Amino acid sequence: MRVVAAMSGGVDSAVAASRMIEAGHEVVGVHLALSRSAATLREGARGCCTIEDAGDARRVADRLGIPFYVWDLASRFERDVVEDFVAEYAAGRTPNPCLRCNERIKFAGLLDKAVALGFDAVATGHYARVVEGPSGRELHRAVDHAKDQSYVLGVLDAEQLSRAFFPLGDSTKPQVRAEAAERGFAVAKKPDSHDICFIPDGDTRGWLDRRLGQREGALVDATTGAVVGTHTGAHGFTVGQRRGLGLDRSSMDGDPRYVVEVDAPANRVVIGTADLLGVDVVEGEHLRWCGPPPVGSVRVGAQVRAHGEEVPATAQVGEGDALRVVLDRRVRGVAPGQSVVLYEGTRVIGSATIRATSRA
Known part of the structure; x- marks a missing residue:
């Protein structure tokens, strides 16, 4: 070739x-x-x-x-x-x-x-494997699970896999x-590259501030609805974030606070305690299948971060470009915009962009 x-x-x-x-x-x-x-x-x-x-x-x-x-x-x-x-x-x-x-x-x-x-x-x-399967070439996890990159390849379709070597x-x-x-x-x-290649200093918030500008908004407590602080732009936060909130915990109850919701239109960031972070339902869009798409309700392994743990789940493909994944246990800090990648054993079934999360 x-x-x-x-x-x-x-x-x-x-x-x-x-x-x-x-x-x-x-x-x-x-x-x-x-x-x-x-x-x-x-x-x-x-x-x-x-x-x-x-x-x-x-x-x-x-x-x-x-x-x-x-x-x-x-x-x-x-x-x-x-x-x-x-x-x-x-x-x-x-x-x-x-x-x-x-x-x-x-x-x-x-x-x-x-x-x-x-x-x-x-x-x-990339650290991943392409295996000849009964329906064509399949994408599988790498042998070295510590370096496995199948998660970031879960967006490849069957035609792309047919022309890919790892x-x-x-x-x-x-x-x-x-x-x-x-x-x-x-x-x-030579050291491995990491983080985001187009933000070489690693300061994502500062880079976004330069692109989007700063705009003061409210930090709101998820339980009471009270304003507990301010920020310079909702774009600088992500669900699950703990650091950089600018809070005086001693004025609250001393427990750590996390971002539990980012309301961009209102420029509002909602914070709460760790118990509010867990979700077990993930709604997906922009579906990408690495082979034949699943039909009906199927048991899968679901991974929501590049180096996250795979969680047993049930996936249901809906009409059009929609996916609902119900996790067997709650996972913390899952943010809209991230991707959920589905596995059957070591084989990658496909992926979707997370549209919303909730609790069953």
Whole structure:
């Protein structure tokens, strides 16, 4: 096969590209330029889209002896990921930009361009497995559950999976680093990127303030309805948040308070005690199926965070673009805008964006 290896400049994508070559594929390395004003150097371990990263990817490609290109998808990334991120927070929701990037950039923009140029598939350094099943290719959890990234790939559909390779799914991170060192890759000890790549300093609230501006609003107690403080913008809060509320707990009862609701239209943030955070019903929209969609009421495992615990649940697909998931136990801090990914064993069934939560 002719395969595009997405090369971020990190150790995982480097080893993924080398394994695709060893498997006998014709491989071309591609680095995605996603920033309109990419920094020259990485800031600590944050981000993955700097000029330094592009240089690291090019050096790996040179060592592998494969062609290497930089594809500029910055405008599409700004529109489909960054602007979506801002709009979701402005609406009082908590998005996951990594899922949107996988759905709209790496497995839409990148894959679409690769196919248009005559390539058969795309390979990435994600920790997940593609398994041939009775109805076609299936997405499964990685062997290394500590590094498993199937959650952020739950937005892929069957057609995208048919053209996707994840060569690291059967390996652990130490094995990948050791292999990179054996191959002489300079990135063998390079720190992993983390957090949100387009917010390199990690200050999400400050970044959103610069985009959306500040506007004073009320902090309201969920039980009494009393105003207990003020804030500078509801966009700076997410359900389950404890820190940065600006409260004097000694003037209340001393117990920790958490965000339990973000009312963006009213610029109001509702806070309460931990017992108010638990929910066991999740309503979803924007359904994405990794294979045949489930029919009727089915037992599943449900995961609502990238590194969260899978919870046994019952899922019911409604008419149109609607999903209702009833969890076997309550989960705290589930926010609208996040994604719920459904599993059957290690197989990913699909995903949905959380529209609302409640208690059964």
